[in-house]
Amino acid sequence: MAVKSSVQQNSRAMFRAALKRPAVVGSLLVAYILVAVLILNSLDRSNLWFPFYSTLTFPVLVLSPFIILAAPVRGWFKGVLVAALLFLVIPYLGMRDSSYLELVIQICIFAGLALGLNIVVGFAGLLDLGYIAFFAVGAYTWAMFTSGASTVFNINGWLVSGSAFYLFIFLGIFVAAIVGILLGLPVLRLRGDYLAIVTLGFGEMIRVIANNLDQPINFTNGSQGLFGVGRPPVPFFLRDGVLAVESALGLSIANVDPLSQQLLFYFIAIAIIGVIIVVARRLDNSPIGRAWTAIREDEVAAIAMGVPLVRMKLLAFATGASFAGAIGVIYAAKQTFVSPESFSLIQSISILAMVIVGGMGGIRGALLGAVIVTMLNLLVLKNLSLQINALRNIDFVIPIINYHIRDWPTQLEPAKYERLIFGLLLIVMMIFRPAGLLPEPRRRMELQEKDEEIVDEEISSEAGDEQPVVSAVRPDAEQA
Amino acid sequence: MSSLLDVRNLTKKFGGLTAVNNVTIGIEPQSISAIIGPNGAGKTTLFNLLTGIYKPDTGTMMFDGHSLVGLRPDQVNAAGMSRTFQSIRLFHGMTVLENVMVGMHSRLNISLFNTLTRTAGFNRQEVHVKQKASDLLRFVGLAGKGDEVSRNLPYGDQRRVEIARALASDPKLILLDEPTAGMNPQETVDAMALFRRVRDELGVTVVLIEHDMRVVMGISEYISVLDYGQKIAEGTPDEIRSNPRVIEAYLGRRAAGVVEPETSAEVN
Numbered sequence: 129m130a131v132k133s134s135v136q137q138n139s140r141a142m143f144r145a146a147l148k149r150p151a152v153v154g155s156l157l158v159a160y161i162l163v164a165v166l167i168l169n170s171l172d173r174s175n176l177w178f179p180f181y182s183t184l185t186f187p188v189l190v191l192s193p194f195i196i197l198a199a200p201v202r203g204w205f206k207g208v209l210v211a212a213l214l215f216l217v218i219p220y221l222g223m224r225d226s227s228y229l230e231l232v233i234q235i236c237i238f239a240g241l242a243l244g245l246n247i248v249v250g251f252a253g254l255l256d257l258g259y260i261a262f263f264a265v266g267a268y269t270w271a272m273f274t275s276g277a278s279t280v281f282n283i284n285g286w287l288v289s290g291s292a293f294y295l296f297i298f299l300g301i302f303v304a305a306i307v308g309i310l311l312g313l314p315v316l317r318l319r320g321d322y323l324a325i326v327t328l329g330f331g332e333m334i335r336v337i338a339n340n341l342d343q344p345i346n347f348t349n350g351s352q353g354l355f356g357v358g359r360p361p362v363p364f365f366l367r368d369g370v371l372a373v374e375s376a377l378g379l380s381i382a383n384v385d386p387l388s389q390q391l392l393f394y395f396i397a398i399a400i401i402g403v404i405i406v407v408a409r410r411l412d413n414s415p416i417g418r419a420w421t422a423i424r425e426d427e428v429a430a431i432a433m434g435v436p437l438v439r440m441k442l443l444a445f446a447t448g449a450s451f452a453g454a455i456g457v458i459y460a461a462k463q464t465f466v467s468p469e470s471f472s473l474i475q476s477i478s479i480l481a482m483v484i485v486g487g488m489g490g491i492r493g494a495l496l497g498a499v500i501v502t503m504l505n506l507l508v509l510k511n512l513s514l515q516i517n518a519l520r521n522i523d524f525v526i527p528i529i530n531y532h533i534r535d536w537p538t539q540l541e542p543a544k545y546e547r548l549i550f551g552l553l554l555i556v557m558m559i560f561r562p563a564g565l566l567p568e569p570r571r572r573m574e575l576q577e578k579d580e581e582i583v584d585e586e587i588s589s590e591a592g593d594e595q596p597v598v599s600a601v602r603p604d605a606e607q608a
Numbered sequence: 609m610s611s612l613l614d615v616r617n618l619t620k621k622f623g624g625l626t627a628v629n630n631v632t633i634g635i636e637p638q639s640i641s642a643i644i645g646p647n648g649a650g651k652t653t654l655f656n657l658l659t660g661i662y663k664p665d666t667g668t669m670m671f672d673g674h675s676l677v678g679l680r681p682d683q684v685n686a687a688g689m690s691r692t693f694q695s696i697r698l699f700h701g702m703t704v705l706e707n708v709m710v711g712m713h714s715r716l717n718i719s720l721f722n723t724l725t726r727t728a729g730f731n732r733q734e735v736h737v738k739q740k741a742s743d744l745l746r747f748v749g750l751a752g753k754g755d756e757v758s759r760n761l762p763y764g765d766q767r768r769v770e771i772a773r774a775l776a777s778d779p780k781l782i783l784l785d786e787p788t789a790g791m792n793p794q795e796t797v798d799a800m801a802l803f804r805r806v807r808d809e810l811g812v813t814v815v816l817i818e819h820d821m822r823v824v825m826g827i828s829e830y831i832s833v834l835d836y837g838q839k840i841a842e843g844t845p846d847e848i849r850s851n852p853r854v855i856e857a858y859l860g861r862r863a864a865g866v867v868e869p870e871t872s873a874e875v876n
């Protein structure tokens with residue numbers, strides 16, 4: 129018995145040691161990706177169990193970058209794997225089944241938003257519940273100038289062509305940043321809960337404005353929304369590339385043009401996310417990022433140490449807003465339809481949830497949160513509903529308990545329970561991992577600290593004539 | 609009189625309470641001065657007025673030839689006056705080095721463009737900031753502790769980090785609010801040596817609020833005494849020691865053991 133357990137221990141130790149060797153881990157990673165791709169490749173949409181299998185396998189593939197990045201292998205190897213995944217594997221799967229491409233683009237859109245909100249909430253500690261407003265600003269900026277609806281732009285012939293799209297990404301960044309500063313100026317003197325409530329109000333305000341700006345001059349087409357929004361033209365080499373790959377791999381692509389368009393959006397989204405990640409990292413790792421962290425940890429100390437509070441908060445607000453602006457332009461073009469409904473409070477909360485689930489303050493955490501929440505909404509729950517429907521249609525009977533899926537009430541479709549499951553997820557997260565899945569170390573400590581100190585403070589603002597109070601529970605005993 | 613800091617007739621009321629009452633104080637350049645007084649005398653409030661955290665009701669504050677009235681705390685810091693807090697206010701989750709680096713904010717060229725494009729100037733500045741922060745940590749006796757998370761440091765070391773952070777903006781004057789509170793006797797002796805070095809080696813004028821009479825009498829060249837918001841005495845340590853009003857209002861009360869009761873939530 130003793131001999132056996134020591135052998136067991138020995139082999140376990142050897143296994144552990146092997147897991148530290150880059151070559152072993154590297155091959156495991158490659159095998160992991162290959163298996164996922166092979167399974168996805170062999171799935172057939174006409175198969176009864178397709179929704180179920182794809183729900184099981186696709187998340188495995190989409191989450192692989194996080195595993196790659198955390199694995200103990202060389203940096204260049206990680207880069208090669210992630211690049212292969214982004215530029216070979218996903219486009220290939222997208223050509224086979226464009227719904228994967230659609231899902232990844234959606235993930236990118238939400239990832240961009242989560243990264244932007246993470247600057248505001250995670251880095252600078254400003255709870256913004258109206259973040260979706262900046263996304264709306266970006267989306268409307270592009271939609272108003274290209275929509276076929278009878279807006280003032282259309283009637284007066286002010287529309288721009290689809291090729292202005294790339295210029296409008298910059299315009300979206302700019303306009304959203306300006307709106308961010310304009311909204312931020314009056315509200316950023318508030319703190320914590322007050323700031324959250326006021327930003328919530330401002331977010332709703334933008335939506336209401338979009339809803340009502342069809343009269344007296346029609347800018348937004350009101351609640352009907354702007355349809356026929358322009359798209360960037362597909363470069364010929366992309367379409368040619370798709371055709372070349374199609375013939376080389378013997379695929380049969382039904383609609384080459386929509387697919388090329390989707391691929392274009394995919395590459396644009398990847399590029400934007402790449403830029404956003406670089407920008408966020410550089411900001412984090414700079415005097416600006418340190419000032420934001422300082423503000424988050426102790427506003428009074430930060431301003432007394434020379435950090436101009438209002439200016440740095442505005443910068444955080446504007447940076448977060450500008451990310452959302454850029455993403456909004458892409459979103460409008462991809463959907464070709466923009467309406468006030470797309471920018472509701474629940475969207476702001478979803479994005480906040482992504483940041484919280486992933487781990488506030490960290491870039492990788494925000495990305496992970498976006499991937500998980502988006503997949504939950506758009507893949508897992510939807511596919512479960514599809515699966516139930518497919519089984520219902522063939523009158524599937526669960527053996528042993530003899531249950532007819534047909535009898536499953538339509539009210540209980542998983543897709544209808546999106547918000548409920550979402551809420552449960554958040555509650556479970558708050559209980560077991562309050563700092564998120566990939567917590568930023570500082571943040572984790574802050575959450576622990578919050579239990580110990582009850583600090584209630586305000587600081588004098590330039591304009592306010594109110595009596596500022598700076599108070600804190602004093603930790604030390606009097607030494608007299 | 610060419611004072612570095614010239615405060616005249618400064619008054620601050622909180623509702624019915626006059627926390628600082630018509631106080632006039634001058635601080636000579638390159639001096640070490642102390643402000644003493646019983647609990648609630650208005651010492652911290654005076655610091656908060658000087659650093660722009662509170663706005664005075666009346667009075668003038670001239671620092672280095674410029675008025676401080678109406679300046680925000682960050683502008684006061686940029687003008688060359690820095691401070692520590694009675695209850696330590698470090699950025700607890702940041703490392704010790706990062707804390708000191710934040711203290712340099714008002715001396716840095718903060719440009720969004722440079723930050724995003726990582727210009728040579730930006731990189732040079734970052735190297736300089738790190739170097740200077742670790743030099744300051746060595747100066748306050750915390751060499752090698754830069755990478756520790758500041759909340760994990762022992763109490764006395766946290767006070768040193770606060771001093772290093774306050775020195776990071778190259779101030780002309782540093783305000784220390786009860787810098788030896790909570791320190792053991794040995795740490796207190798070391799801290800006194802540090803305050804002297806701040807003045808002697810860095811040429812920074814030091815103003816400290818202290819309750820510990822050994823510290824006050826040991827290092828300050830000039831002492832101002834506050835009681836109920838009013839300045840009741842000023843002078844050299846010897847003059848203060850023998851001043852009957854001070855003995856009555858402050859030392860006397862303490863000597864008689866009538867120390868005011870500790871309030872649980874104190875304003876600093």
Ligand SMILES: Nc1ncnc2c1ncn2[C@@H]1O[C@H](COP(=O)(O)OP(=O)(O)OP(=O)(O)O)[C@@H](O)[C@H]1O
Pocket residue numbers: 596597598622625627645646647648649650651652653654694874875876
């Ligand atoms: N923000 C505020 N609002 C109301 N009252 C205040 C405020 N700040 C200080 N006070 C009051 O002003 C008086 C002076 O307080 P202050 O903190 O300046 O005293 P102190 O001399 O620093 O005392 P200690 O030695 O205990 O630190 C106290 O009675 C205090 O309660």
Ligand SMILES: [Mg+2]
Pocket residue numbers: 651652653694875876
């Ligand atoms: Mg005090």
